[in-house]
Amino acid sequence: MSTKLLSMRDAIARYVFDGASVAIEGFTAFICFAAGHEIIRQRKRDLTLIRMTPDVIYDQMVAAGVARKLVFSYLGNPGVGSLHCIRRAIEQGIPRPLEIEEYSHFGMIGRYVAGAARLPFYPLHSYTGSDLPKVNPHIRFVQSPYGEEKVAVVPPLNPDVTIVHAQRADIAGNTQLWGLLGVQKEAAFAARQVIVVVEEIVDEAAIRSDPNRTLIPGLIVNAVVHEPFGAHPSYVQGYYDRDNPFYLKWDEISRDGQRVSDWLDEWVYGVADRAEYARKLGAATLQRLKPGEAWSQPVNYGAYR
């Protein structure tokens, strides 16, 4: 088994090019801030950023000027309020105008599914009576060939790069995650290139002990990055908690462009990599975010010889 291990720096340098469409997925959980920060540090430009919920990571990336366009379905700081940097970009063109392409959650999910399954469209019951199709010409309707019924469709989405965070993978990129699965699998299969970022690198034997837990096979993975705490202030089920105080604090910081700049200087440009970021966060914070234990009951797959 040949290794796909790369540093985050090398993975981003190799696979995220200026003008690329990039999906960093993860629904509240598993959001790879480490990858987003490295993209900012490498001053990538003109990216199309794709995410169901842009969240604080895309707020930071938009503020840093890496994005030309945003494809999304929910533009909020979850449980807190607005994403002020993205709002400034949309409402005032600061730091630069931001093109948007907007769906509902199910529409975004469907786009990834169609992209992963090489389908020309994904049908869903949505958008009837909504103004969304009026502002997004990609949302269309088709007639069922079995009756009068019409159904909405969305086109496939194939990001140039999808970045997925998870608990563990082997060096070939066979990746297991548990907790909120979100659209991690679909976004990975839909992508032209896949970077997997994990808390732990494990032996192939660990993967093979529970094959139903493998959502993303090494087959579709280009790079594996070992990056503990790579999702902070988002979280990784069983590894660390969501840093809710940070999400609340970002609501304040992000209202002021200067404070955002200062924050980026200190926490992104000012650190070399995620390891330095984690040291800077400090042991007390990491300790505060450490959950108790709640182990799955193991299951017997049986040895068949």
Next chain:
Amino acid sequence: MSTKLLSMRDAIARYVFDGASVAIEGFTAFICFAAGHEIIRQRKRDLTLIRMTPDVIYDQMVAAGVARKLVFSYLGNPGVGSLHCIRRAIEQGIPRPLEIEEYSHFGMIGRYVAGAARLPFYPLHSYTGSDLPKVNPHIRFVQSPYGEEKVAVVPPLNPDVTIVHAQRADIAGNTQLWGLLGVQKEAAFAARQVIVVVEEIVDEAAIRSDPNRTLIPGLIVNAVVHEPFGAHPSYVQGYYDRDNPFYLKWDEISRDGQRVSDWLDEWVYGVADRAEYARKLGAATLQRLKPGEAWSQPVNYGAYR
């Protein structure tokens, strides 16, 4: 939590009515022979039998005269050869003519998905250049609204009853399975009524210790049947092996209508229930089918308080 536990006899009597469409799913694995045999014993009639791979269980049910129609995608004794009883019904109308409605595997999967998702159709890239659409008018083609591309579609499938075998459930029907997942989830969500048959009834706490393993929620389950060895001669991952010698033996038995009758008399009509069937199989057979142990490595979901 109110219990949904029923005996197999009561579950079949309550939910499988004459003329019903019934899906007993499971791809090679998890095939609920116990349910099929109880349907034969209760002399249900005019059923539409639905399965991707009718397998030996539907061969037996067709021979016993319960079926009017078969909806399927692969008509073989897996790894062995023909399903001779079903062939006699199709080729010679014995014991009665059998209507067929035929798809490919992906077409059947898509029909369940559309049924489960309340979609008017499921699109797939298949059937181009094949004669299948000529003999099955339900297979149609639609034009993509995003270009010239045409894509095949199949209509939703909503069985009156789906019967799913699995390793374990709690008394509310929250069901976990591992191994070959087949279309168990999709067939259950597509059904009007769901009977879950399991090797073990477990505490709700076992289910909650690993929620990603729960494929079928009690929400959609009408009855839970506790039926150890209920899938024999098919198998249940980690519990018992496939009885390959029986599949080979059925190839001989099934070539001769009289031998099939004798077999049904002895092993279906001649036993009261699956417990008696298992006793009749005997300890040596059950021991022969017992696999060694191969446990999944447990994962930590974390305690968040």
Next chain:
Amino acid sequence: MNAQATSFTASEMMIVTAARALAGAHTVFVGVGLPNIACNLARRTVVPDLELIYEAGAYGASPARLPLSIGDPALVSGSIAVMSQADLFSFYLQGGRVEVGFLGGAQIDRYGNLNTTVISDYTTPSVRLPGSGGACEIAIHAQRLLYIMRLSKRAFVERLDFTTSPGYLSGGDARRRLNMPGGGPHRVITDKALFDFETPTREMRLASLYPGVSVEEVLAHIGWPIARAETLQVNEPPTDEELRCIREELDPLGLYRL
């Protein structure tokens, strides 16, 4: 219900009213904030068997703490099932398995149509709101919809700036004509009164008042001449037990006391 003894806030009255509206329900699609507290209160009072479904992909969640977001890890550990969002939206929501959906938004009109997208124009908005998320699908598929919104003339408007999620559209049987499977808006729970849509035109209607609130106080916050039920009931105030649950168990920090 036992007698009301304690004073309570408008938010507490909203939470209690929302929880009571869940009586008899089996499954609810939970939003964050007030709906989240209301659903958990309902489980402790009127519907112990209520199963909570979160759009993040958790079914039968049993959170040990009140989650800040609908993707909180506490919704995962110990829940009955956690699945991909493709499965959640396809098989649970679109599959018709969700009974009650909770929604809220920046603007609502008389037919229960909802705006969570923009204030003013879409391409040059004065305020860019979060957008649909799953709201558009919840509005279409849930068997019945409960809205939770504070009364204000900016929110209860004659005409939406943008329709994100459909209520009864232009009223009457417009939903049915468009083959929408869900039942549409059922109640609007506000900080002053409760509204329903129990008329053939499916126009929002003042159904009952909270204790101490006058009809005029309500009408002053609604941007159109709203209909009212023939006899206006007054909602029961929170019981001691409901208030104890909220204050001691569900929101000990008082984040939603206001």
Next chain:
Amino acid sequence: MNAQATSFTASEMMIVTAARALAGAHTVFVGVGLPNIACNLARRTVVPDLELIYEAGAYGASPARLPLSIGDPALVSGSIAVMSQADLFSFYLQGGRVEVGFLGGAQIDRYGNLNTTVISDYTTPSVRLPGSGGACEIAIHAQRLLYIMRLSKRAFVERLDFTTSPGYLSGGDARRRLNMPGGGPHRVITDKALFDFETPTREMRLASLYPGVSVEEVLAHIGWPIARAETLQVNEPPTDEELRCIREELDPLGLYRL
């Protein structure tokens, strides 16, 4: 390859030829029977990194025994990933992730179209065959197709009784005109000779003979006047190591020796 010293059967020559045809491949969609042995032989000889995909839903299987069926439990335990068949067909096969597909059938025509459905008429068949299973989709989506079939005039026919799975259809660029993503038939591996489709018309062509087989012997079993490559090679016989693998490890009971 080391020198051939031992005698071998036609089946063994088929298995070896199929295994060698996998050289350079990364993923193969495995059918049961001969393809299964061939794929496992390839992993032990020409392509150690070959990943086996089974339509039952297993990826990266590493079976400890030779499975009778493609849904054997030995394909699950210790494999890399096991998924729903919806995911397998959507994301792996239709998603274009499968490089080589193996197929066989009752009838094949000059363009590699395949019949696994009926002999004679569909509604009143003289023989009802298994049908498509996943074959129709494998034929459309695999980047290249390998067929394994024994030569016989009943099998290699001028005209199929039923087209289950498309090869090159009417030949030439017919596949491309129908937007079929997969590359189509690549080789036909028989018990006497190897065939390819390396011509503009995409007609099947005799490419090489097995040791000791004459051209006439081959032509006698084909129901149309088949083309042949300009120079006919003779395939290398099985090596000792290949035979040892088959006989000692993969098929110790000799089920596929015939």
